[in-house]
Amino acid sequence: MKYTGSCHCEAVRFEFESEEITEALQCNCSICIRKNAIMSKQNYPPSHFKLITGNENLSTYRWGDHDVNHHFCKTCGIYPFHDTSDEPGTYRINLGCVDNVASHNLNII
Numbered sequence: 001m002k003y004t005g006s007c008h009c010e011a012v013r014f015e016f017e018s019e020e021i022t023e024a025l026q027c028n029c030s031i032c033i034r035k036n037a038i039m040s041k042q043n044y045p046p047s048h049f050k051l052i053t054g055n056e057n058l059s060t061y062r063w064g065d066h067d068v069n070h071h072f073c074k075t076c077g078i079y080p081f082h083d084t085s086d087e088p089g090t091y092r093i094n095l096g097c098v099d100n101v102a103s104h105n106l107n108i109i
Contacts, residue, residue, distance in 0.1 A: 004052075005098040007073035007080050012054030014080065016044045016093065024095050024106040031063055031070060035079060038103040040093040049081075049091050 001020055006013045018040075025039045026032075032039070054073065061070040067086070072079040080097040083090055095103035 007078035009076040011057040013052040017048040
């Protein structure tokens with residue numbers, strides 16, 4: 001399936017290919033706990049993820065060991081996805097930013 005998503009102000013828009021999303025992760029790191037982010041279980045490689053608009057509007061926050069690149073919109077502050085220093089361009093998606101996915105209704109593990 002093709003999914004689309006965006007930050008709140010829609011300056012950052014993206015799309016990705018995935019099997020139907022029925023499960024999600026509730027990350028317990030100190031950043032995600034504070035954001036209450038419900039994330040994709042799967043990491044999406046560059047062949048399945050495309051940033052449509054907003055690269056210039058993205059900023060990146062790295063915490064502690066700098067392994068995870070938390071990308072967020074400089075305008076609205078929403079965090080739509082992240083990648084890692086080990087696998088740049090392979091994204092885990094904040095499912096609250098995905099169109100037509102009710103992230104809180106998914107099986108969250």
